[in-house]
Amino acid sequence: MIPSWLTLRDMEYVVAVAKHEHFGRAATECCVSQPSLSTQIRKIESYLGAVLFERNNRRVSTTMAGRRIAEQAALILDEAGKIPNLLGHMAVPRFESLNLGFISSASSFIPFVLTDLKKAFRNIPLSLREGTTDDLVKQLKAGALDAVIAADTVKDVALKSTSLFFEPFVLAAPKGHPILRKSNLKPSDLRAAEMVLLEEGHCLRDQAIHICPKNRRGNPRTFHATSIETLRHLVASGAGYTLLPKLAANGKPMSNLITYVDFESSKIGRELVILCRAQAADQDPFSLLNRTLLKAIPE
Amino acid sequence: MIPSWLTLRDMEYVVAVAKHEHFGRAATECCVSQPSLSTQIRKIESYLGAVLFERNNRRVSTTMAGRRIAEQAALILDEAGKIPNLLGHMAVPRFESLNLGFISSASSFIPFVLTDLKKAFRNIPLSLREGTTDDLVKQLKAGALDAVIAADTVKDVALKSTSLFFEPFVLAAPKGHPILRKSNLKPSDLRAAEMVLLEEGHCLRDQAIHICPKNRRGNPRTFHATSIETLRHLVASGAGYTLLPKLAANGKPMSNLITYVDFESSKIGRELVILCRAQAADQDPFSLLNRTLLKAIPE
DNA sequence: TGGAATCATAGCTGTACCCTATCACTGATT
DNA sequence: AATCAGTGATAGGGTACAGCTATGATTCCA
Numbered sequence: 001m002i003p004s005w006l007t008l009r010d011m012e013y014v015v016a017v018a019k020h021e022h023f024g025r026a027a028t029e030c031c032v033s034q035p036s037l038s039t040q041i042r043k044i045e046s047y048l049g050a051v052l053f054e055r056n057n058r059r060v061s062t063t064m065a066g067r068r069i070a071e072q073a074a075l076i077l078d079e080a081g082k083i084p085n086l087l088g089h090m091a092v093p094r095f096e097s098l099n100l101g102f103i104s105s106a107s108s109f110i111p112f113v114l115t116d117l118k119k120a121f122r123n124i125p126l127s128l129r130e131g132t133t134d135d136l137v138k139q140l141k142a143g144a145l146d147a148v149i150a151a152d153t154v155k156d157v158a159l160k161s162t163s164l165f166f167e168p169f170v171l172a173a174p175k176g177h178p179i180l181r182k183s184n185l186k187p188s189d190l191r192a193a194e195m196v197l198l199e200e201g202h203c204l205r206d207q208a209i210h211i212c213p214k215n216r217r218g219n220p221r222t223f224h225a226t227s228i229e230t231l232r233h234l235v236a237s238g239a240g241y242t243l244l245p246k247l248a249a250n251g252k253p254m255s256n257l258i259t260y261v262d263f264e265s266s267k268i269g270r271e272l273v274i275l276c277r278a279q280a281a282d283q284d285p286f287s288l289l290n291r292t293l294l295k296a297i298p299e
Numbered sequence: 300m301i302p303s304w305l306t307l308r309d310m311e312y313v314v315a316v317a318k319h320e321h322f323g324r325a326a327t328e329c330c331v332s333q334p335s336l337s338t339q340i341r342k343i344e345s346y347l348g349a350v351l352f353e354r355n356n357r358r359v360s361t362t363m364a365g366r367r368i369a370e371q372a373a374l375i376l377d378e379a380g381k382i383p384n385l386l387g388h389m390a391v392p393r394f395e396s397l398n399l400g401f402i403s404s405a406s407s408f409i410p411f412v413l414t415d416l417k418k419a420f421r422n423i424p425l426s427l428r429e430g431t432t433d434d435l436v437k438q439l440k441a442g443a444l445d446a447v448i449a450a451d452t453v454k455d456v457a458l459k460s461t462s463l464f465f466e467p468f469v470l471a472a473p474k475g476h477p478i479l480r481k482s483n484l485k486p487s488d489l490r491a492a493e494m495v496l497l498e499e500g501h502c503l504r505d506q507a508i509h510i511c512p513k514n515r516r517g518n519p520r521t522f523h524a525t526s527i528e529t530l531r532h533l534v535a536s537g538a539g540y541t542l543l544p545k546l547a548a549n550g551k552p553m554s555n556l557i558t559y560v561d562f563e564s565s566k567i568g569r570e571l572v573i574l575c576r577a578q579a580a581d582q583d584p585f586s587l588l589n590r591t592l593l594k595a596i597p598e
Numbered sequence: 599t600g601g602a603a604t605c606a607t608a609g610c611t612g613t614a615c616c617c618t619a620t621c622a623c624t625g626a627t628t
Numbered sequence: 629a630a631t632c633a634g635t636g637a638t639a640g641g642g643t644a645c646a647g648c649t650a651t652g653a654t655t656c657c658a
Binding site: 321322323333334337338341354355356357358359 | 634635636637638639
Binding site: 024056 | 603604605606607608
């Protein structure tokens with residue numbers, strides 16, 4: 001009968017304790033806390049119905065049974081360790097690590113994709129970075145990033161872009177601000193001089209300015225937020241109104257201070273895309289990445 | 300590097316699917332549902348970064364990678380299967396299975412001990428039986444039961460009894476019953492003629508009658524409950540009052556119909572004990588059993 | 599006697615796995 | 629052609645359990 005309650009992790013524990021004869025140090029080696037390891041060893045012992053380690057509060061000693069089990073466990077771990085090698089070239093090419101860039105204004109997209117990403121790329125170190133489009137594109141081309149989520153403003157032959165989804169903009173204004181009296185909100189209702197925006201370099205700033213062409217020459221207020229979060233705080237404290245991507249307005253954060261209003265037309269917004277280096281775009285991991293991100297789109 | 304996220308169970312899955320090339324049948328063999336198995340295989344594949352099985356909705360075929368992994372998995376399972384044998388005589392003597400008897404009136408004790416029992420005797424088939432003292436003692440002596448939880452009324456040299464705890468009795472009366480007017484409830488307040496009891500053979504019945512000596516000759520009502528549960532129903536429907544062990548009154552079940560009252564003296568009650576065959580009493584598993592039960596005592 | 603070292607216990611939390619129900623697809627049967 | 633049976637995938641929800649921190653109990657040593 002196969003003891004399917006035994007995990008390879010359990011075997012590491014047994015081997016480690018047998019090696020150190022010390023729970024604390026064994027726990028450190030296994031990267032767990034001492035209580036966790038103690039509990040697990042106890043569990044194993046109670047399953048096996050045998051005492052593997054004699055512990056008398058001052059010294060841990062491995063019993064005969066413990067020694068034998070530990071040896072066998074080491075053997076099994078060894079065999080299990082060979083599994084990844086068995087694949088060799090048969091394994092689909094994968095990312096060594098997955099480094100994703102998000103423009104600041106798309107960071108609200110992260111929570112939606114994170115779970116699925118971790119699932120799809122189990123075992124692969126995942127790092128997310130936030131920044132401006134230019135900054136991220138530079139890093140992407142340099143190879144420091146594998147893919148970037150950005151607005152579809154980038155034209156670069158070295159990059160391939162895959163459409164992700166259209167994200168409408170939403171007006172975020174301090175509660176009671178005059179602009180809120182308008183019904184059927186249109187871009188032309190916005191006055192750049194009344195707006196607070198992200199600082200230079202963030203595409204959301206440019207989009208916000210250009211969305212209402214008549215107002216292009218008004219000077220936006222001199223507050224310069226570097227993240228959506230501070231932008232919201234500025235609005236909340238009455239510094240002016242702003243445009244937010246729909247996802248950033250999700251759940252109406254700070255709704256006691258900020259009012260969120262949809263535009264009359266649902267066409268007001270931006271297209272988000274995935275960017276990756278053109279020559280890498282056809283590789284298997286990228287199609288998995290694209291599929292994963294597309295699947296995670298909210299609504 | 301050791302893939303400690305792989306479990307032996309996972310390996311069984313891979314081996315089974317490789318063997319049947321059919322998820323449904325493999326799932327049956329592994330005693331899991333087909334979706335569970337599908338998900339796990341998927342998980343393994345995403346960890347390994349390789350496709351182990353080609354499935355095109357009509358047929359499952361094992362890839363080269365899948366075949367190799369399955370072979371190695373089978374080897375590992377084989378090695379793991381040897382573990383229990385390694386113990387041989389070194390294993391502490393254990394129950395093959397643990398068969399516990401509870402007198403009906405102590406069945407409320409079960410939920411308190413169940414979790415700990417399962418923990419202490421992992422892997423060992425556990426069966427609980429309810430019955431009268433005589434019945435259970437007979438089975439215990441015949442070897443059909445390993446231990447019995449009963450009141451301390453049993454005197455039998457072939458059995459050894461270990462004190463468990465003292466459980467007070469509680470009056471359970473239909474809401475509004477005259478007896479509830481008494482404050483400082485004493486055994487002498489009880490009238491056998493007004494009581495409903497378990498049927499002959501249950502020690503709780505005898506205890507209830509004998510607890511109020513003055514009333515021994517009154518005839519209890521002719522309802523005969525065979526379990527605490529029906530006894531409560533009888534009380535709830537107004538058939539009379541009864542005595543319940545404290546644990547059976549725990550959480551005041553049916554409290555819209557039944558009122559529970561403690562006795563003035565906390566001495567009114569019974570001692571619960573663990574019985575086991577005298578010659579077996581010193582064996583290791585029994586001391587573990589005793590310790591486990593003692594630890595699980597409520598309050 | 600007090601402090602350091604060490605394993606055990608308690609209580610809580612997050613997550614991975616499992617289940618049921620349902621979907622989506624395919625090939626066969628009428 | 630249309631329906632049905634067979635199959636794997638997906639969704640949603642519940643639960644068991646390994647993990648954590650904090651604390652306890654015991655022993656050794658100063």
